[in-house]
Each structure stands twice: as structure tokens, then as C-alpha cells.
Amino acid sequence: MNENVSFYRDTWAEINLDAIEYNVKSMVEHLGGEGTVIAVVKANAYGHGDYEVACAALEAGADMLAVAFVDEAISLREKGMKVPILVLGASRPEDVQVSIDYDITLTAISLEWVKKAEQFAKEGVLQFHIKLDTGMGRLGITEKEELDELIQFAADSSSLSVRGIFTHFAAADELESDYTDCQFAAFKKLLGGISNKEWLIHCANSAAGLRFKDRIFNTVRLGIAMYGLSPSKEMNKELPYSLQEALSLHTKIVHVKKLPKGGKVSYGATYTAQEDEWIGTLPVGYADGWLRQLKESEVIAGGKRVQIIGRICMDQCMIRLPEKMPEGTKVTLIGRQAEEYIPIDEIADRLETINYEIPCILSARVPRMFLRNKSIMEVRNPIIQSHSASKG
Numbered sequence: 001m002n003e004n005v006s007f008y009r010d011t012w013a014e015i016n017l018d019a020i021e022y023n024v025k026s027m028v029e030h031l032g033g034e035g036t037v038i039a040v041v042k043a044n045a046y047g048h049g050d051y052e053v054a055c056a057a058l059e060a061g062a063d064m065l066a067v068a069f070v071d072e073a074i075s076l077r078e079k080g081m082k083v084p085i086l087v088l089g090a091s092r093p094e095d096v097q098v099s100i101d102y103d104i105t106l107t108a109i110s111l112e113w114v115k116k117a118e119q120f121a122k123e124g125v126l127q128f129h130i131k132l133d134t135g136m137g138r139l140g141i142t143e144k145e146e147l148d149e150l151i152q153f154a155a156d157s158s159s160l161s162v163r164g165i166f167t168h169f170a171a172a173d174e175l176e177s178d179y180t181d182c183q184f185a186a187f188k189k190l191l192g193g194i195s196n197k198e199w200l201i202h203c204a205n206s207a208a209g210l211r212f213k214d215r216i217f218n219t220v221r222l223g224i225a226m227y228g229l230s231p232s233k234e235m236n237k238e239l240p241y242s243l244q245e246a247l248s249l250h251t252k253i254v255h256v257k258k259l260p261k262g263g264k265v266s267y268g269a270t271y272t273a274q275e276d277e278w279i280g281t282l283p284v285g286y287a288d289g290w291l292r293q294l295k296e297s298e299v300i301a302g303g304k305r306v307q308i309i310g311r312i313c314m315d316q317c318m319i320r321l322p323e324k325m326p327e328g329t330k331v332t333l334i335g336r337q338a339e340e341y342i343p344i345d346e347i348a349d350r351l352e353t354i355n356y357e358i359p360c361i362l363s364a365r366v367p368r369m370f371l372r373n374k375s376i377m378e379v380r381n382p383i384i385q386s387h388s389a390s391k392g
């Protein structure tokens, strides 16, 4: 490991910032002037690393960021982020003043919320976008009357400023569904009569941005496709440009031993060697997000696919080696090694979930290494609070 790198274990995630840039640029080019890009970097940029991903996305042409919670927006501001940040989730009206202080744009989910928010805006002006619920059934206004009253209330207030209006699609990644058409129609109907040219009007997530570029209004809220993952498996067949997966996960064999025929491995002693076998121990386990259901899944060691055997422990798991391999051999759990490739979708399939969940569940204990031009630009290791730049 590079001696400047600030972590002290042999498990790390690599985030290829060139891939993030490529994915954002591709969307910007795909839209071709039809709209701009808001980079969705909530949940620590879907587990990738919020600040570094945000910088790469902005360099590639995104002009705004979106997160889920005020804490996430403050965290970005504290790291020096200056561009507009939209909080997509429902914020507490009590947190309006801190949001004004940090120049954070909130989401108004109802007239009642706006009235309460105004009471907490003691100094300065709260900027917000209005959320419309057109069929997601999660947050937002459904009735035109409430929307009109909200807009009037904000116009009459010196401490409130509407900056945009948006909705969210529930099924834009489903090729056979016409649900998005219904949501588009409901959105347009609610927008009817709104003519404020300064507002950002937006509805598209990655799936809608990729599929319906002529119907995105002003901007796309780009999440999963920025990380190089397809919004759904079926969309893989119809992508307007190829995506580059940004995250890979690696570890190293820390111990190698010969297990005699009949020998057992891990908790419950559930694995029995069928013959004399070489076993490698990896310093990665379920506390890192490498969940127990991944038992018997494959990883790449020495360029070959090998199998995890026995139960995955909190901090470690074991693999069966085709032959003796040296301790320190690099093992890839997600990504490419030699001719082999384990995409995030493969892990998602194993866990019977969607690709979104996989990078999100990699815990803070896994250091994130940020790469540009294949060399290390920075390492983030929250558990020892280091945020130091180190040139690789």
C-alpha cells in the first residue's frame, strides 16, 4: 500500500472519478441543451464519497447538488462546497434558520410546512423548491388549490423565496409501464399557469433522463447513472450511451493455510474440506457491508474467480484457493482483476436486491480511495477522521 495512504487495513474501495466525470458528461451531452444536471450525492454519494464525487460531477458539467437531509448539505458546506445544494427530503421547520445560514435550499412538502418554516426564518431568506406528489405517494402536494395558496403565501412573505418546483417518478425505469406518462400529465396539470421563468422545474431521475430527454423540463436529478449503474436491469438493453461503473472493492489475503480433508471453516463449522485444500482468510466481513448472505459467492484472487466458503464473520471471511497463493495477494470483491469482472449487479442479484443498495451498504469502516488517471488522488477514512490529500 502507498505509504502516504491513511488507513491501516487491507480492505478498501476505489472510486474512479474519471468514470463519474464520464457518466456526467455523457448525460450532459445526451441532453444536448435540453436541460442541466443536478448531481444527487445523498447517502455519501450512494456510498462513494460525497465531496469527491460532487467535485468530479461539477467539473464534468453538473451545476447543482442534491442530498436527502440538512446534515448532508451542512457536511458538504463544511468541506468547502460553494454551489447550490438542494435537500430533497422533508426537513424539520426548526432547521430552517440553520439552512438559511448555510445557504441550503430546502424542499417544501405542503402549505402547512411552509407556514411553519416561515416562523423559524428569523434572519435572511429561506430558498426552497416545492415538491409535488404526482404518484410516488411519498412527499408533496397533490392539490392545485394548496399549491396556489402556497405560492401566494410565499410571494407575500419577505423571508421565503421559491426557487423551483419538482416531482419524482415511481417507475421511470420500467420499459413496459405507462405510469410515467400519467405522472408527466399530472405534473403538467399541477404546473398549469405557472410561468415563473426563474424557477427550476424538474422531474427526471436517471431513468427518465436517459429515456425521455425531451420531457425533462429544466434539469435531471442524476443519481444511479452518475455512478455508472443502470436504473434497472431491463434498461441495460436500451441505454443511449454506455455507463462506466465507478466503484470497485478490494482486499488482500492476510493468511493462507492448508486445510486437511475433513477440516472445517468458520462459525457453525458448516464448511468441510472435501480434500486437502488451500484456504485464504480475507479481512472483510459483514460489518463492512459484505453481508452474510454473500456466503458461497465469488471473488477474484490472482486473476481467477474463487469461492467464499463457510459463514462470513463480522470482520473476516475465508476463500478456497485453487493452489497456494502468497499472503498479500490482491482479491477483488467488486470490479475488474485481470480478465475477470464482478459487476455490482452480480452482488445485487446474490442479495436479491437492486444495485443501488450495494455501494450504500459498504460501511464507513471501508476506506474510500479516489482515483484519477489510475493514480490515487485522495483517501477518506472516516473512522480515523482523516481527510488528507495524498498524492499516489
Ligand code: PMH
Binding pocket: 040, 088, 168, 204, 205, 206, 207, 221, 222, 223, 224, 225, 231, 356
Ligand atoms: N430525486 C429524488 C427525489 C430521489 O429520491 C432520487 C433517488 C433521485 C432523484 C435520483 O434517482 P436515480 O438514482 O434513480 O437517478 N432516490 C432513491 C430512493 O429514495 N431510493 O432509491 C433511490
